[in-house]
Amino acid sequence: MADDLTQGGPVLAADGTPLKASLNKAMRKNRIRALLLVAPLFIFILFSFLVPIIDMTFRSVDNWQVGTLMPETTKALAKWDGKDLPDEPVFVALIADLQAGAESREIGKVGTRLNYEKSGMRSLITGSARKAAKLKEGPYKPLVLKMNKRWKELETWTVIKRNTSPYTAGYYLNAVDMKYAKNGDIVRQPENRRIYGKLFMRTFAISLAITIVCVILAYPISYLLATLPLRYSNLLMIFVLLPFWTSLLVRTTAWIAMLQSQGVLNDLFVFFGLVDDANRLQLIHNLTGTIIAMTHILLPFMVLPLYSVMKTIPPSYMRAALSMGANPVVAFVRVYMPQTLSGIGAGSILVFILSIGYYITPALVGGTGGTLISNQIAYHMQSSLNWGLAGALGALLLASVLALYMLYNKIVGIDNMRLG
């Protein structure tokens, strides 16, 4: 061994290869082994989760309808300058597409798509398709113009031409309360149609309110839990953990039983004479119901991180401050509270992230006044079937959640996430 070193050659491993190369080889092997262990789950998550979400966000810009179902018109309109009504070739193409679309019964999809941009387009397209099926020969331009006076409007053609492109920003514009004006400029929706901006603001405001209420309620009990002797605090912890482990629907049902006008709370109010039997309080199917039920559901997510932070603060700090003459309130605010800030931050972001994406509870107890953005996404998914808009609203919600999550990761670190 000593000989090797004095000779100045590379250090060799037992089998004679240089130690460095041998080590590198072993490291590479280890790295590959680690990757192989992670690979099955990674591939699974990729295909069962990430690809579906990417697919959904793709839907929010996808604009296949006009380009695919009206190929001739798309081709003919490419040369149109948009200043005047198009010429005969465009009308020939339009009739061909409408006839083909009426036969395959697919033309309604074009109508539905265009209707999102301008109301009345669906009836125009489907009505014209029905009439076009009867047309035998041209010139088609005067015949089409006679079918419906909307064909004489330049805007109709502008809308169709704009949507011949395979991608659209239309759904996103809709999701942020904007639209294309008649001349194709992007403008804000009129005051009474700006619903999504308001809904996003309301979702953020409700989430913020719930977060603040959670901090206010969680702080005292976390403090109590952290300072009591273990055998008491473990017992009291059940009060936090039992709701945490109870089914979401059970808790929502429980709140319906508590809050409805013939419910437990109103009965108590009437019994104690706080409220007249005739006008019981409306506590559910409105904003109040959403906030109460969601605060109850999310409170454990605030208590648990706050408790684990407070648990690490030595009680001697407070005692030191008090013994040096600080007033208890001042000592608490200036010595104790700053040390709990990381817990407040972690809990708040967690509660906020969870509440802006909440769906079940607002849908069941929110009525019309307490619904959030996710309820609107579900509505467009299941009822209005405007999937592009659902995708755009979903993508915007996802972006805000991911931004908050990165903040959480910076403050807490994902490895420190604690469960239960």
Add this chain to the structure above:
Amino acid sequence: MALPAYAGPIETTWYYTFRFLCACIFLFLITPILVIIPLSFNVEPYFTFTSGMLAFDPDAYSLRWYEDFISNTQWTHSVKNSFIIAIFSTILATTLGTLAALGLSKPHMPYRGLMMGILISPMIVPLIISAAGMYFFYSNIGLDQTFLGIILAHTALGTPFVVITVTATLVGFDQSLTRASANLGANPTTTFFKVMMPLILPGVISGALFAFITSFDEVVVVLFLAGFEQRTIPRQMWSGIREQISPTILAVATILVIISIALLATLEVLRRRSERLRGMSPG
């Protein structure tokens, strides 16, 4: 934090006010869950306490909603579905999650932060978005309204919990034990099952419990993906609340509360065992 002997009147008042405030908050947390238990024995089809119930009249209480729950095929069917879906997705999630956690805990794991972020993303993304994405994608490949589709979706939602709990357990795992085992001639498989597994088992089981409860309690994805045949308990409760509100829901809720108490107790036992194994004092 007992009240010290030298406390003045202000401190005494504050001490009791604070205790009272905390009691109110604990009451807020637990009351709704406890209230449904007596309500589920109501003889009347209401969600409220009748005057007979308040007078503790035995005739005002009955088991009729429990009977309804057991005899109603829709409910029994949903119980069966819930268990099938939850058990299969738990097995899948626990296997995949534990393997991945083992890989993530290796010191040589490349792109560790990125990988961790991707693997736990199903927990971060709002459920409505996951459900919407899966709805489109799974219907395209014909997996909507099938058990397989829901099991795969719930597996994806459950794996982050397994990854997090098992990774946390592995932090306290002494790597020299595997080297010692290899040194004594055990192959990696034997080492894993005889040395590693018993030590990380509490983490694996609590991860599995999280995965189980995630699937058992999940309703948003089920709302979008499931057909009538795949209705689970939460899905049945959802339509119960929305369409025909009857105290049967309260009976089901009571049973679920009892299940969650059992789960809570199991987790507590596991936590103590894990801490004992790691040489910490049980807390």
